Amino acid sequence: MKTYAAKTISAEELAEIRCNRCGRPIEKNDFGIFDEHLSIEKIWGYHSPADGETHKLDICSDCYFGWIEEFEIPPINTKL
Numbered sequence: 001m002k003t004y005a006a007k008t009i010s011a012e013e014l015a016e017i018r019c020n021r022c023g024r025p026i027e028k029n030d031f032g033i034f035d036e037h038l039s040i041e042k043i044w045g046y047h048s049p050a051d052g053e054t055h056k057l058d059i060c061s062d063c064y065f066g067w068i069e070e071f072e073i074p075p076i077n078t079k080l
């Protein structure tokens, strides 16, 4: 026979995402899912301007679409 005791487990929960560009929070929808945004994690390698650094950032959709307007070559857009 097995007897189980209650055990409290602690876990981290993603509570907030803020846009690195404008500082506004990324809102959650009615299902508790964060609105669409861009997340980037870049590990810079040898001989780069940030050798050995890891940069992580989140960009809200408003900032993203404003940002890509500045691109000389737009991102490739493949619609599902």
Ligand SMILES: [Zn+2]
Residues within 6 Å of the ligand: 019, 020, 021, 022, 023, 024, 059, 060, 061, 062, 063, 064
């Ligand atoms: Zn933003």
